[in-house]
Amino acid sequence: MPKISVIVPVYNVENYIEKCIESILSQTYTDFELLLINDGSSDKSGSICDAYMSKDQRIRVFHKKNAGVSMARNWGIKHSLGDWICFVDSDDWVENSYLEKFIENKELDGYTMVSQGIMYDFVSRTNENFPFFIYPDKICHEVEFTDIFAKYRLLHNGCPYAKLYNKNLLERYSIYFNPSISTHEDHLFVLTYLLHCKKIILSSSISYHYMIRNTLSLSTKFHSSEELVEVSKLLIEKIIQCRNKYHFSQKCFNSAVSAFGLRQLLVAAQNSNQNNYHNIFAVLRDKKEWFVNHFVAKSLTNSLFLVLLFSHVPDCFLYWLIRLQRNLKRLS
Structure with missing residues (x-):
């Protein structure tokens, strides 16, 4: 053997x-x-x-x-x-x-x-x-x-x-x-x-x-918004289990949750389409407390998007901004 x-x-x-x-x-x-x-x-x-x-x-x-x-x-x-x-x-x-x-x-x-x-x-x-x-x-x-x-x-x-x-x-x-x-x-x-x-x-x-x-x-491969929401849920649950067992620092917890669990939700928003963006934005708003208490912003774009999202800017305007950002990326 x-x-x-x-x-x-x-x-x-x-x-x-x-x-x-x-x-x-x-x-x-x-x-x-x-x-x-x-x-x-x-x-x-x-x-x-x-x-x-x-x-x-x-x-x-x-x-x-x-x-x-x-x-x-x-x-x-x-x-x-x-x-x-x-x-x-x-x-x-x-x-x-x-x-x-x-x-x-x-x-x-x-x-x-x-x-x-x-x-x-x-x-x-x-x-x-x-x-x-x-x-x-x-x-x-x-x-x-x-x-x-x-x-x-x-x-x-x-x-x-x-x-x-x-x-x-x-x-x-x-x-x-x-x-x-x-x-x-x-x-x-x-x-x-x-x-x-x-x-x-x-x-x-x-x-x-x-x-x-x-x-x-x-x-960087495309994944559907629905899949990313599920992945975010699974990652956050697993990171919480690790914290509860090993009691590592809040800074360590925030870093992991930001980089993986919450980032998946932001990518889900970026990958949303005309048929699901209302539902995806609602998922992110339900996680407002998590973003406020644990998210470590790495880019001005993400920070601005979250400010607008939690300020209850109309979903159609947010979706237009996302489409604009996607088009600008393609051009670059």
Whole structure:
């Protein structure tokens, strides 16, 4: 039985999947299995995965009907054989120390999460990259969580990759990715896992390379206003649960709620249309107390919109402003 299961959801990445697989097979730590979950790819991704499986017995390939990345990752979790689970996206790659840096610590137990930093690589800008989420080498027990959640911004790191999860803990508390949403489902997964952790091991290793190939990232793709309202609700609920358990500072709480829960509502307003803007603006007005007490404004545009919204400016005028802003963005 392998010690680690590496789960890679695969969908139409024929130009990138080979580099991803090769980087995993080149690991200095070799006691792992690689699960390639082909999520209904229409290109050569599936056949590339099969070719690698025929050459390396550590690889298992699953071909399934397209159902999204959450279902693919959940499939991998349910079919994994390892004691520990980590994720790699199929268009990214990892350095050969990726797994070794997870497993080298002797204090791993069934209530642990290990977290490394991430390197953002910009493909369109030659040799330009920067590290994201930089940590020291540190073992943090539950009694320290109050301080480290704020110090290392752990609530903000919702990336599912560059982390090691205990499979028994995932199964015991039925921690899976939510397939009903297509944004921040990974963040909710990480926050749920944190709620059941008793130890967090931070690693100074930055061996995961997140490839940014164009300006359209997951964070900028269009999501319906209704979905974003639901995502905001789920994120706020989960952040509240974390605060109630670990009692971190109000500043830490406000920062997380602003960046994720309340920001989703602002994006919902920006993505509203002629058929739903009245309902979406009403949702934001119902959250007035949250915005007043917890929101940390990052832009003058958002601040002005909220002032007008809570001043009961007619919805039709607010919607006209949003459309104007969208048109100006397109022109720029």
